[in-house]
Amino acid sequence: MLRILAPADRSRPFCDGVSRRNFLKIGGLGAAGLSLPHLLALEAKAGIRNSHKSVILVYLVGGPPHQDMFDLKPDAPREVAGPHRAIGTNVPGIEICELFPRMARMMDKFAIIRSLVGAQSEHDASQCFTGYGRTEIAPAGGWPQLGSVVGKLQGGVDPATPPFVSLCYECTHGPYNEPGPGMLGVTQSSFRPVGPNREDLVLQGITSDRLADRARLLSSLDRFRRDTDESGRMDGMDAFTRQAMGVLTSSKLADALDLSKEDPRLVARYGTGDTVKRIDDNGAPRVPQSFLAARRLVEAGARVVTVNYSKWDWHGGKGNDIFSREREEFPIFDQGITALVEDLHQRGLDKDVTVLVWGEFGRTPQISADTGRDHWPRVAMALLAGGGMPCGQVIGSTDRLGGEANSRPVTFAEVFATLYRNLGIDVNKATVTDSRGRPRFLVEDGAQPIRELS
Numbered sequence: 001m002l003r004i005l006a007p008a009d010r011s012r013p014f015c016d017g018v019s020r021r022n023f024l025k026i027g028g029l030g031a032a033g034l035s036l037p038h039l040l041a042l043e044a045k046a047g048i049r050n051s052h053k054s055v056i057l058v059y060l061v062g063g064p065p066h067q068d069m070f071d072l073k074p075d076a077p078r079e080v081a082g083p084h085r086a087i088g089t090n091v092p093g094i095e096i097c098e099l100f101p102r103m104a105r106m107m108d109k110f111a112i113i114r115s116l117v118g119a120q121s122e123h124d125a126s127q128c129f130t131g132y133g134r135t136e137i138a139p140a141g142g143w144p145q146l147g148s149v150v151g152k153l154q155g156g157v158d159p160a161t162p163p164f165v166s167l168c169y170e171c172t173h174g175p176y177n178e179p180g181p182g183m184l185g186v187t188q189s190s191f192r193p194v195g196p197n198r199e200d201l202v203l204q205g206i207t208s209d210r211l212a213d214r215a216r217l218l219s220s221l222d223r224f225r226r227d228t229d230e231s232g233r234m235d236g237m238d239a240f241t242r243q244a245m246g247v248l249t250s251s252k253l254a255d256a257l258d259l260s261k262e263d264p265r266l267v268a269r270y271g272t273g274d275t276v277k278r279i280d281d282n283g284a285p286r287v288p289q290s291f292l293a294a295r296r297l298v299e300a301g302a303r304v305v306t307v308n309y310s311k312w313d314w315h316g317g318k319g320n321d322i323f324s325r326e327r328e329e330f331p332i333f334d335q336g337i338t339a340l341v342e343d344l345h346q347r348g349l350d351k352d353v354t355v356l357v358w359g360e361f362g363r364t365p366q367i368s369a370d371t372g373r374d375h376w377p378r379v380a381m382a383l384l385a386g387g388g389m390p391c392g393q394v395i396g397s398t399d400r401l402g403g404e405a406n407s408r409p410v411t412f413a414e415v416f417a418t419l420y421r422n423l424g425i426d427v428n429k430a431t432v433t434d435s436r437g438r439p440r441f442l443v444e445d446g447a448q449p450i451r452e453l454s
Contacts, residue, residue, distance in 0.1 A: 003027050052157045053352055053423045054298035057306045059128050060359040061176050061283035062313030065373050066381035067402040068326055070096050071114045080365045080401050083323055092393045095303060098283040099330035102338040108392035109341050113382040115396025115405035118412055119361040121377040123175040128360055131416035133442055134281035139434040142182035147304035149442060150423060152188050152432055154303060161301030166190035167290045167306040185435040271335040283311030288336030295343055298353050312359055315371040322372030341385045354387030354422045365401040389453040413447030421449040
């Protein structure tokens with residue numbers, strides 16, 4: 001909860017009965033609930049809005065099983081095919097798992113990559129957020145993630161909305177966690193309104209006037225340190241202070257962060273899930289409302305929003321455990337992700353907002369009696385939507401067991417080049433400077449956007 005109180009002599013209510021004392025209030029952060037001002041909703045209905053390109057990146061923590069989701073092998077041996085049935089979609093020739101009926105009815109709004117190659121073999125979120133794997137020699141400080149690069153190159157759309165917002169919950173194990181800004185430094189870190197960090201947004205017993213006074217005092221006290229600082233950390237703190245003041249003193253983000261203003265029918269369309277992690281999980285909580293939160297953030301001005309969703313590392317128990325988890329998990333994900341894509345289309349955002357869903361690797365074709373499907377870096381999948389891309393297609397294929405790319409292998413770098421293209425950034429020209437002053441291109445090996453999505 002975030003609340004800024006106005007001075008006592010301004011506590012009289014407005015004409016709508018809202019007290020000035022409560023003029024800024026942010027709630028529902030635990031579930032990452034966000035809402036846009038009524039004005040934005042009316043403008044959207046009238047076709048009036050300030051267009052900017054955005055990306056919503058959904059990270060499926062732990063590695064989703066591609067053979068059980070979007071690349072079923074019904075003709076393979078039973079120990080490979082698994083128990084799920086493949087069903088047709090509204091795009092002739094495309095079949096997906098029967099546990100995704102909503103997606104099947106709107107497959108024309110999705111694109112599936114079945115031949116993603118170059119994944120690492122161990123759990124590590126970094127490649128999904130930066131495009132670089134462990135084999136690449138990283139610059140000092142490390143590779144920056146997508147949102148950090150975009151924030152550096154394009155800046156913010158609105159002073160009250162950070163260009164890069166992370167809705168990723170901290171996980172128990174570091175490999176699952178979102179990487180930082182890397183070589184770009186702390187000034188390009190994400191704004192994080194979820195998890196334990198939401199407590200940092202609480203201001204108790206301070207008015208908006210006193211907040212401004214304290215900001216000026218902080219600036220005065222830090223001036224002498226800033227003049228002598230050689231580490232660059234004070235510049236980073238300056239950026240955080242500016243960002244925090246913009247957020248705390250603007251009603252725009254406050255209005256955006258109020259789920260109670262949302263139509264309950266739309267909230268129900270996205271579905272509900274676990275707001276806290278399960279005891280046996282070290283991944284992210286299963287919160288479909290985060291998809292709604294992400295859509296509202298990009299409408300409010302964010303360029304990149306990242307979400308980590310649930311736990312997909314299901315190979316610790318007996319073989320059938322993985323399939324019982326899939327029967328539970330897949331329908332909830334199906335409801336949430338189709339609600340997001342449908343929502344974007346209905347609000348006219350399908351050409352401006354790109355949605356990417358993936359995990360760190362694929363899963364073994366052979367189903368182990370003891371562990372289910374294990375880690376499999378040789379081939380994985382990705383799901384995309386929006387961004388003005390030609391959807392309703394499958395890119396690439398795997399062999400009859402789903403273990404190797406059989407046609408059109410796609411790299412992580414190509415996917416990132418596509419995201420940058422959709423954001424209006426030319427990967428052949430744009431560079432960022434590392435900590436040693438050297439320009440660095442945004443993707444490895446001169447990768448180009450995926451031609452099938454152009």
